[in-house]
Amino acid sequence: MINKIIPSTAIALALAATSGTSVAAGDDDKYKVTDKPLELSIHMHFRNKYAWDENWPVAKEYEKYTGVRLKGVASKIGTNSQELFNLMLVSGNLPDIVGGNSLKDSFIQYGMEGAFLPLNDLIDNYAPNIKAYFEENPEIKKAITAPDGNIYHLAYFPDGQAARAYYVRQDWLDKLGLEQPETVDELYEVLKAFRDRDPNGNGKQDEVPAFFRHWEEMIRMVTLWDARTTGTDSYHQFYIEDHSKVKHGYVDETYRTGIRNLAKWYKEGLIDKEVFTRGSKAREYLLGNNLGGMTHDWFASTAGYNDSLKETIPGFDWIPMAPPASPSGVRMEENGRTTVKPDGWALTYSNKDPIASIKYMDFIFTEKGRNIANFGVEGVHWNMVDGKPTYTQEVLTDSQPVNSQMWSVGAQIPIGFR
Incomplete structure (x- = not known):
């Protein structure tokens, strides 16, 4: 329970007190939100190990364009984000x-x-880019609106549909004279060939045909037999059938059929025997040692192995493929990006300049701010190529996945951004 409640009149007074904040003139300063530099404090701790750092290259870019510096106050050595959030709230400070x-x-x-x-009023009066985004996406605005009709936070709004895909060793397929599998039966034959025909060429039967960092991604393969496991990008969720029926895949007969087939594949050595124990290093170990043949995982971090392993594994070719068709002919990619993440940021009742704060947040909804939030610093992490932000070769060939590199410089973190 919060130990201090701010009345609506106090909010109004806070807004009135800062109404003199203005935007600097001139094209070079069109993103400025204050006439003079302003420092605001931010408690931001996420994924149990990251904390806002005003020295991040991305944070400095935000400051350069807006004139607002966010000073991080969350513990940089804390290891439990939720606990730190709770302690901050009950402190009243x-x-x-x-x-x-x-x-x-x-x-x-x-x-x-x-x-x-x-x-609500701050967005309507001082955040034209956020306001326009909500007008174009009313369902997104509805999703973050509280029961009392107010919006208290701005969320992370992902674009696109698919987030994960099947990846396969195309170089292994080429070596064995095989095509990418178009059906579940063809996939079965491909995995057996990976197991039996020594595609890594070391004379040993040590290949792991299908592997997964998260065991739920193995279970997700029941979709190859027309089953379902989730309705969101989170695991073990219900789904909506025909826009009206709430269902859960685990109770369907097709799910039992899928599990029986996966059990058969596992018993035959087509699925990693350590799928439940190998964990987050599965890709790094099995691909790095030229042992893994297929997986289902995130696009960005999975594709990055083409660059990081090209020198150590000659001919390494690791590419996405369309989901193989089920016996009924359905191709299903069950995982998809949610339109609204439960992540983001909010202004507290203690905020010393709500108008400058919402303008700062609105900058990140401009094209300039959006590119920084997603790709980092222009000229360092990315360049505009044919009108599209494109990562530099230094980023693409780094030993760390692109998303990890972005987190380390303050990009793609769970603030309010598109």
Whole structure:
């Protein structure tokens, strides 16, 4: 429970007190939100190991364009983001801004209790880019609106549909004279060939035909037999059938059929025997040692192995493939990007300049700010090529996955951005 509730009149007074904040003139300064430099505090701790760092290259870019510096106050050595959030709340000593992952419910609950400022009027009056985005995407606006009708936080809004895909060793297929599998039966034959025909050429039967960092991705393969496991990008969720029926894949007969077939494949050595124990290093170990043949995983980090392994494994060719068709002819990619993540940031009742704060947040919804939030610093991490932001070769060939590199410089973190 928050130990201080701010009345609506106090919010109004806070807004009135800062109404003199203005935008600097001139094209070079069109993103400035204050006449003079302003420092605001932010508690942002996420994924149990990252904390906002004002020295991030991306944070410095935001400051350069807006004139606002966000000073991180969350512990940089803490290892439990939710615990740090709770301690910050009960202290009653709130910073100007709070952000992090999986905080949507807290933002709404404590926002209605007065800990966070309602953003509706701030967005309407001072955030034209956010306002336009909500006008174009009313369902997204609805998704972050609290039961009392107020918006208390801005979320991370992913684009696109598919987030993960099947990846296969195309070089192994070529060596064995095989085509990418178009059906589940063809996939079965491909995996047997990977197991039996020594595609890595070391004279040993040590290949792991199909492997997964997350065992749920193995279970997801029941879709190859017309089953379902989830309705979101999270595991073990219900799904909506025909836009009206709430169902769960685990209770369907097709799910049992899929599990029986996966058990058969596992017994035959087509699926990694250590799928339940190998964990997050599965790709790194099995691909790095030229042992893994196929997986289902995130696009960005999975594709990166083409660059990181090209010198150590000659001819390494690791590419996505369309989902093989089920016996009924259905090709299903069950995983998809959610349109609204439960991540983002909010303004607290202690915020010293709500107008400057919402303008800062609005900058990240401009094309300039959006590119920084997604790709990092232009000329360092990316360049504009044929009108599209494109990562540099240094980023693409680094030993770390692109997303990990972005997190380390302050990009693609769970703030409010597109």
